[in-house]
Amino acid sequence: MLLAALPDTEALIVPAEATDQHQTTERQRHGRPNVCTMGAYAFQGHRGAPMRETQANIERVTRLNAHIQRLHLSIEDSLNTIKPGQTVLARRFYGSQPEQWQPYLREHWWPVAVTAKPGHPSEMTVDRPTYPSYDPGQQYTLLGPVGKPFAYKRTIRQVLMIAHDTMPSPLLMSTEWLLSNKVNTTLVLSGKAVDYPVSELPKELEVIRSDDKLQWPNRVMTVGWADQVFVAVGQDDEMGRFKEVLELFKALRAEVPKQYIFGVSQLIQPCGVGACQACTISLQGGDYALACLDGPALDLTALHLP
Amino acid sequence: MLLAALPDTEALIVPAEATDQHQTTERQRHGRPNVCTMGAYAFQGHRGAPMRETQANIERVTRLNAHIQRLHLSIEDSLNTIKPGQTVLARRFYGSQPEQWQPYLREHWWPVAVTAKPGHPSEMTVDRPTYPSYDPGQQYTLLGPVGKPFAYKRTIRQVLMIAHDTMPSPLLMSTEWLLSNKVNTTLVLSGKAVDYPVSELPKELEVIRSDDKLQWPNRVMTVGWADQVFVAVGQDDEMGRFKEVLELFKALRAEVPKQYIFGVSQLIQPCGVGACQACTISLQGGDYALACLDGPALDLTALHLP
């Protein structure tokens, strides 16, 4: 239960304005220390903009493949400071019609890109499974930003992203940001991820298709080069799969240091604000993190894996 | 509990093919008498085609006014023998997508018109409130026909239809049929019904707008002329409102005979087949009818009204 093993946050950077003066966090606004999730481990010091409820409008829906559709949304400007790695919890807005409670939980949306357009509403794109169906004109309310931006080593040059039996969407906004900051980035698509349409990915991104067992040519080299690794996995057993990946890296590298490999948790988040305790992730030493406050990216070496 | 007070069914006709040989009812197919609803009163002898589950497709949706939208559906040919007065219980068909249970109950649809088109799918139009929303391309499954066709006296010349604080839709398919059979028909729109767009009604139909208390000019004359009357009312208190209307007619006419004034029940029908007993309507003498089997049109003089 101790808040031990706090990472050396000074050595990490988070994208863009996250360290700006005006990015007061909820916690800071209450004049209380940053490490305040009940019993939770704080991975990074910054959350970015405070969480708000805002509205969004579906402008276009495009089909990426048989399983994935992309929503193009206009969003409120206050949300366009959302950082790579942060998410929103979305719910259809029914206006004057009776509220619907099916589906009940808010949908967890992972922005693929967010753009501010002077004189126009800001835009956000998200990838969603083809079910449920979305239609242009539908309004949503978004709770966000949820969670913390991905944090990178200051000296970063090579990042490895791995999507294993899941859509790569949780990694894409970060990938885009890294590439635009001249960080070499490689994306490994494995299992259910291999069908993701490459045409939708940035040209500069190196894409590797792995087999179901995370085997790909030159694997040792790819892993050796990477300064940091971010992994998203299938939801049948997130912790079990994180463990597999961590063990693979331990086998492929001399050492797996702290702040080197991160699991990007896609656990269901009923509240997204640290209230419901449904997104707890056990840490070594008996403490726990909350995916919604401390994630979504969690240092795999700090987790208590099964 | 006696099946007493059976009306003289011989004196009544039901529209079109309802008496054809091939229109075997469910009950007849079981070799059992027509009067077989448990404890229920049988108003007419014929139900028309046996109930089936069929599919329908929304082809067009038009907005009639702020409160009413009209669905144009293609239906299976087996349903185009549905008679004026009969209804269908509709449910969205989700195909390969997960079944949705909200809304839970099937929607009770009252056809406004049904047309057979050689070489094309048959068509059905229904009026629905503007909520929920319907979109062209959506598929539905329909359970139907539900209930019995309206039955008219053989000598009928003048029919009065009254929609009081409800959409007139339950009366419209019958109205159309009567006019095409040269029966003079008058439709009284009262309370919430007054906004129904006259442009959507047949030219030959006489339309009267009444005030909220069912007062309209020449009321005594209209009531005196009518050979039969069909009344649909608001759902806040269907039986109470039927009683009000019956009492109004008793005050306006020397006598209100049997088979003269019918209440068209819009009670919610969970099953539509006589199983759930949710649509029971008490009759004089302690027996009861089921709106789904014996209705929707029920002789108001036979009902046990509050």
Next chain:
Amino acid sequence: MSIQITRAGKNPLQVDSPVMPAAGTMGFGDAYSGLVKFEKLGAFVTNPVTYTPWNPASGARVVPLDSGMLIHTGLPNPGISKVMSKYRDLWDNFAMPVIVHVVGTSPEHVRKCASRIDAEHAVDALELGLNDDIPWAEAEQMVRGAVGNTDKPVLVRVPFTDALALAETADHAGAGAVVVCAPPRGSARDPHSGRMVTGRIYGPMVKAMVLRLVEQLAGKLEAPIIGSGGIHSEQDARDYIDAGARAVQVDTLTWIQPFMLERIARDLGGLVLTRPAGALADEWFPGMGETAKKARDAAKNKDAGQNPASKKSG
């Protein structure tokens, strides 16, 4: 080839598929005749009957809920005698056993209904429905009264409230099977009139609550458990079997999607019977249908040495 869904005794109930409708959802046997293939059902459970006639409830009777509904009918029925005389011939022609649901009004009336059913060749078993807030002692008295007045199996459907204790009570009192359970009761406002209606609650969410009750009871009763509540898919039904139920009752799904009842009956018919041989869950049991029914009837007649002129063996 068949599943015994009541405890061993004089006339244990054998079914081909462990799937039947819940009382109150399919009427008395004629309502769904064109829409559901009755012969695929393991058994037919009738709408609730009482000894004397019951009138329908007055006022609003259906309140739509989110992903569900509330219904309050007052269980109208013309009394057991009228029901019997009206439906006897229909039931006699059914391929599967007929279970008459008797409302647990009073011990005396329940005893009388049991005697009536005992004498009725067209009926194979009695299902006793216990009222929602019934005290344990009265429940025990009612079950004993029913069991003591018929040689046919007495299934006892316990209410949702206090289901665990009443299931054990029914078991001790000799229930042939315990149906877990009747739908939970609740109150909701009729959206048309604004009036409050108290009644039974149905919907897929009920399954999660009742499934846990079955899990809690599994292994604790001598009588087989029949799971009943909120089944809306083949998997829902299988979950009950996995949790320890011998059979299931499907409730309002039949109103919403009539064909699903048959699909679940076919699915579980295959599942339960082929699984012991290691077959895949979706493999079909080849003997299902008339053949197994005839074999069952023949076996029953030979073993029990009674009912020599069995209605269904012809």
Next chain:
Amino acid sequence: MSIQITRAGKNPLQVDSPVMPAAGTMGFGDAYSGLVKFEKLGAFVTNPVTYTPWNPASGARVVPLDSGMLIHTGLPNPGISKVMSKYRDLWDNFAMPVIVHVVGTSPEHVRKCASRIDAEHAVDALELGLNDDIPWAEAEQMVRGAVGNTDKPVLVRVPFTDALALAETADHAGAGAVVVCAPPRGSARDPHSGRMVTGRIYGPMVKAMVLRLVEQLAGKLEAPIIGSGGIHSEQDARDYIDAGARAVQVDTLTWIQPFMLERIARDLGGLVLTRPAGALADEWFPGMGETAKKARDAAKNKDAGQNPASKKSG
């Protein structure tokens, strides 16, 4: 100007609005600080705490249901002492009373928690959560233990199972108020892993079931009833008040539509207080907010003659 939601005694709990969050839905006070106006709530009820730390449940913890959800967290918390020291200052700044929810683990631990809360200036009351299948005698012992170890009001939240009997037990044992009730429990399959999860069930349908329990209990208890279960609209909350509850707790709605909690609190604040004067239900109570709170605190300090340096009266 204020509503007394616990029975008369040394420190009855007064609230401005009869609306508060249910335990477990809003964390310990910092979680919703940017999204919900806390000062509009009648009281703040904390997440459940135990005497010793509890670890989170392992495996899947959330199963989406039709119009609802099942959640299984294991109620992780670092134990009452850590919670107190961490949140004391925050609670002290709240305008409304703070109620700490104590999980009914064992009579001994409950007594210790009660003593701890009694000594804690930042806390106004204790809510004791009774476990789902608790025997009556143990429930009584736990409630007496809590009541005997603090002068602050002890609210008792009864489980859904056996709610009626346990509510009467808690009432006799001296509960300051009876919260009816904890969410029902159930089992559902995690769609990702296919594994069965047992946990609490939430959704609008729960309201219909719990509302009936409140109707059944109304007028039978000495302690006020606080209605809790499935509130998803202002009307849902009003239905509980109409059925006889003195106040309500809003549960998972806050996760789905955070602003609704404030809306319901504003609505019922107005409704309950203006109704006696014959005003329309949507009229607003003008004294709501800081003014009434200050008046209440002043009155409390004067009347009770204790806590002279009241934290909130400054």
